[in-house]
Amino acid sequence: MEGVKERMLERQIEGQLGRGIRALNGLYFKFVSPGNAGVPDRIVVLPNGRTFFVELKRPGEKLRPLQKKTIEMIRDKGAYVEVVDSLASIDALISRLGDELD
Template structure:
């Protein structure tokens, strides 16, 4: 069984291979913020919420995600290594 921490480790590895960083994101007093702030070459920043396979964000997490999106930032929810791979393909660009 794949755990959330396994998916998180895989994300960190894949982002590092692009030359980026996947920082653990903690914001005291702001429960429900995404797990990782991913910084990519070229000055791109996106937020990633990691979940165990098949799990969905909580209502509070969805509210925080919408607040972040309203500011113009991308927020991804990844619940499998395959979704991490698709995320990498998307952010890697042409």
């Protein structure tokens, strides 16, 4: 039963992120890159043109080494990557993004 709770919470985090991005009039896409393991889960595009990646994790779950390396490579190119692992971290991200759009 514990695994079900964790999966449900991950879905809640994903759902809350999608709702928050849509509330900002942004776009929220699942990112799949065949042959490239370790890429972030989502791409977000905001009305001001800001585009970035989001890696979703269950509460307390750590990035795998390949994910860390991939995120570092993306950031080294000047792109923004956010890692969220809780409803609170989603709320904080949406609040920051909303402030940027004001």
